[in-house]
Every structure is written in C-alpha cells, then in structure tokens.
Amino acid sequence: MFFYFTYICTMENKSSKIFGIRAVIEAINSGATIQKVYLQKDLKGNLFSELNGLIKEHKISTSFVPIEKLHHLSKDNNHQGVVATISQIDFYDLETLVNETLESDKNPLFLLLDQITDVRNFGAIIRTAECTGVNGIVIQSHGSAPLNADAIKTSAGAAFKVPICRVDHLKDALFLLQASEIQLVAATEKTENTLYDVDFTKPTAIIMGSEHRGVNPSILKMVDEKAKLPLLGEIESLNVSVACGAFLYETIRQRL
CATH class of the missing domain: 3.40.1280.10 (SPOUT methyltransferase, trefoil knot domain)
Incomplete structure (x- = not known):
C-alpha cells in the first residue's frame, strides 16, 4: 500500500505541521521533535495502534479532537484523522x-x-x-x-x-x-x-x-x-x- 502525506511549513511562525498516520509514525521514528499530536476521536486500526504505541513510548502530548478541528489544522488536507505539530526549535540536553x-x-x-x-x-x-x-x-x-x-x-x-x-x-x-x-x-x-x-x-x-x-x-x-x-x-x-x-x-x- 502506498502512503502519502502533506507537510506544511510556515516559516513566518517557525512551525510545521504534518498530516496522516504514517507520516506521523515516520516523523517520530526519525527523531523529530513532536510538540503535540491531535487525534480524531474513535480512531481504530493496526496503523493507529502502532502510532498510539509510539506516542505512549515517547510520552508525546496528545489531544482527541473533533474532525472539524483537524480540518482547520490541516487546511482541509487529507489528514486521515491525525495532525502533529513540530517545532523547528531543538531542545537542549x-x-x-x-x-x-x-x-x-x-x-x-x-x-x-x-x-x-x-x-x-x-x-x-x-x-x-x-x-x-x-x-x-x-x-x-x-x-x-x-x-x-x-x-x-x-x-x-x-x-x-x-x-x-x-x-x-x-x-x-x-x-x-x-x-x-x-x-x-x-x-x-x-x-x-x-x-x-x-x-x-x-x-x-x-x-x-x-x-x-x-x-x-x-x-x-x-x-x-x-x-x-x-x-x-x-x-x-x-x-x-x-x-x-x-x-x-x-x-x-x-x-x-
């Protein structure tokens, strides 16, 4: 199965958003600094279970939100029920x-x-x-x-x-x-x-x-x-x- 996602970077605000379950999984696995993951209520499936496991493992902040919120965050892109925000600021040890x-x-x-x-x-x-x-x-x-x-x-x-x-x-x-x-x-x-x-x-x-x-x-x-x-x-x-x-x-x- 072929997965694709939309990635939007707003340089004016120095922030990024990624959309799609596979996209967020890949971002977490790559070590990206995930600020928060917004999830559609009642999401199910193996891919979501994988994402949820990674979120818990990395202790990433999450919010379950209505689908209208996800439409707004993704500017109506194909978010598949998941939107994550990534800061371009690296954290220090x-x-x-x-x-x-x-x-x-x-x-x-x-x-x-x-x-x-x-x-x-x-x-x-x-x-x-x-x-x-x-x-x-x-x-x-x-x-x-x-x-x-x-x-x-x-x-x-x-x-x-x-x-x-x-x-x-x-x-x-x-x-x-x-x-x-x-x-x-x-x-x-x-x-x-x-x-x-x-x-x-x-x-x-x-x-x-x-x-x-x-x-x-x-x-x-x-x-x-x-x-x-x-x-x-x-x-x-x-x-x-x-x-x-x-x-x-x-x-x-x-x-x-």
Whole structure:
C-alpha cells in the first residue's frame, strides 16, 4: 500500500505541521521533535495502534479532537484523522547545558516551569527570560504547553535565543541542579517569605507553577527556598508570566 502525506511549513511562525498516520509514525521514528499530536476521536486500526504505541513510548502530548478541528489544522488536507505539530526549535540536553553553563558563568540563572499549559504565558515567559539573561529554561515533556507557533510568536523570537530543555520528570532536573550547587527557589503562596527575603545573588533556579495549581507539592518539598509576591489588592494571584517577570527582575536587581 502506498502512503502519502502533506507537510506544511510556515516559516513566518517557525512551525510545521504534518498530516496522516504514517507520516506521523515516520516523523517520530526519525527523531523529530513532536510538540503535540491531535487525534480524531474513535480512531481504530493496526496503523493507529502502532502510532498510539509510539506516542505512549515517547510520552508525546496528545489531544482527541473533533474532525472539524483537524480540518482547520490541516487546511482541509487529507489528514486521515491525525495532525502533529513540530517545532523547528531543538531542545537542549539539560546535563550538558548545566555543565557548560557552570564552566562559563559562575553565577547562572535557570528557570523551571512546572506544567504551565497556556502557550501565550509560555511565550511571554521565554521573552522575559531572554531579557533577563536566563541561561536555560526547563519544561516537562508531559503536561506542558507546546513550543508551537503561538508560543514562538509571543516570545518575539526569544525562543530561538534561550536554551530550552525538556525532561521526562521535573524532579530529575531538580536533583541535577542541586547536585550542581544551584539553589532552588519556588514561587508559591504557601510561605510567609516574600521574594525580597531571598538571596538571588548565588547560582539559582527559579520554579514557576502552573496557572491553576501552582508548584506541585512534591516539588515544594525539594526546594531550598519558597517565596511569594506581596499582593495588596483583593485579587489573590497574578498571571504566571507577570509573576515570573517580577521574580526574574528582582534577581537582576540584586545582582546588579
């Protein structure tokens, strides 16, 4: 049987989409960085089972969506019930990045995002990270916003300038950073300390939590410092990208 697929690359947004079950299987097997796979509900068959197995093996983010969504994503191409997005941005290996950063920078600054799901928040954070000299951003491969066209556009191109690492489990990144004598600071309301009580002049990794639940409690148990932003109004929290900017610029203020 002959398989074919449509591949569209939008250079303006620095993102790509591929369509068709076989096409996505081949992309995964080739080592391409798959951001997310959109699947039509109730897909069946041997080829789909093969694809589903690869998705689970590589822990690729997926969404089951109506066929109208797939028509829109594929611009009405023959998608066979499957559309995948691929970023043209390569992810860095965290251990290599940490080692190289420590060799060149005695006071590194890393940023860890604990399952932030909004792509525009993600993009805005990347932009602020680049402006504040962050050495690297770490995200979890499962449950995090994809580094797609919207995120890249919101970052104003910063996604091509800041190293971004993707790990299976954020805890593994925490262990590595602690072993490298980098302090872990979690942004959380579950503390009496404000960010102005923390010494950011030492090598630091700041952890920002998701929009809805904040930093995972299991991660909070591992960190060296917890800090919150003082809130004087009636609203209980800030947008995560705004809060992240406040933490990063307090770090810069102390270091300058």
